[in-house]
Amino acid sequence: MENEERLVEENRICKTGIEELDIQLGGGIPVGSTVLVVGSSGSGKTTLCMQYLINGANQGERGVFFTITEPLFKLTKNMEGFGFYNKKLIESGMVNLIDLRIISERLGLDTEKYTVEDASALLDILRDIADELNVKRLIIDSITALCYRLQTKEMIRDFIFKLGSSLAAMKCTTFLTSEVPPMTFQYSQYGIEEFISDGIIFLGDYERKGDLLRTFQTVKMRGAAHSRSKSAMVISAKNGIELVPLLKSRE
């Protein structure tokens, strides 16, 4: 515990603020990591990212959430029901919500497919925003939707690598959400994202007697002695995301 506090003080680990997750990670995520949060629709990716961001803001770490998949009004409306949501953090600028599609439009980028120059311009603006706001936590929801606009695998690799490197230099810990089809064990649509990321968190489903339970598993986290055990993930309005050991008896 003392060691963990020292690492937080030394700015070496970033506590997610989700108690059970921080325990599983041996204290938190190594600062500057790029973590891929993988899951199908409804698996809890956005909620996990938002809770991580708000918990950080409560600890004095500024954050930014770039959304591509849903408009800001929908995002905030969905989050208002959670106990962790705090409108004041948004009003005070500790948590910044930005619609990436609007930025793309303002930059005059093609909304469907990016050229190499477009991707470079977008990367610059993301880095500038992170730098200007001095954010320590950054979310892109989703990297899949962004990668869809990048035309080759090389562009995807280059984009994520450069983004991750720049943010790591700023000591900013980044979550990229990755959309995958339900009930599959793949980490990304393009098969590249996971290799450039420092960490992979896999949010899955588990069917028990016809009911779907959410599951959580840290597949990879460079620089952390983390658990790879599968947990049950519970999302409630009161507490947001909570993890408990998954019962594993054969059914």
Place this chain on the structure above:
Amino acid sequence: MANILIDGLKERISNAFKINQSIGILLPGNNYSDLLQAIFEHIINQPEDAWIYVTVAKPYDILLKQYSFLPDANNIKFIDCISRAAGILRSDPNCVYIESPTMLEKIGLEIMNMFKEVDEDVKKYLILDSLTNLILYNDPGIVTEFFYHIVNITRVKNIHTISLAIEEEGLEKHLNRLIYLNDKILRVRDSFI
């Protein structure tokens, strides 16, 4: 006859609670209502203790109707695992509703979350009603794992556990295996009281 039965049960339950960390109560179905009556009367007579009652057998609403003194009790909260599955949509500040009795991990989490809100120095009790019903909705293996988990974590947290098992044909093997995880077993028989 019923009053004698309830009084006898109350005394046995009360004595067992004083000594043991976890108690399993095995009973025939026809004594079930009397046992609940005895347990709830015991609870309202211990207002300084905190109780959490997990119901997999009867919806919370039915319990409130059957035991009319329950709404006045301030020392008991409920986790209802059956109403939602039965299509009963209701909310109550005194009760947490779980979507389905198959959501065992969520049941465990809610138990611990509710106890977190209770002061450290208050005596804490958990009632699981019942192991039989959990087995009806889940495979016995996973109920055993769940119950192991609950018994262990409640022991660590100094919470007393009372688990009910209603005898049912075909389930004896599983119920016996589960009930013996407790420190003390009470077998309820009309003739013994």
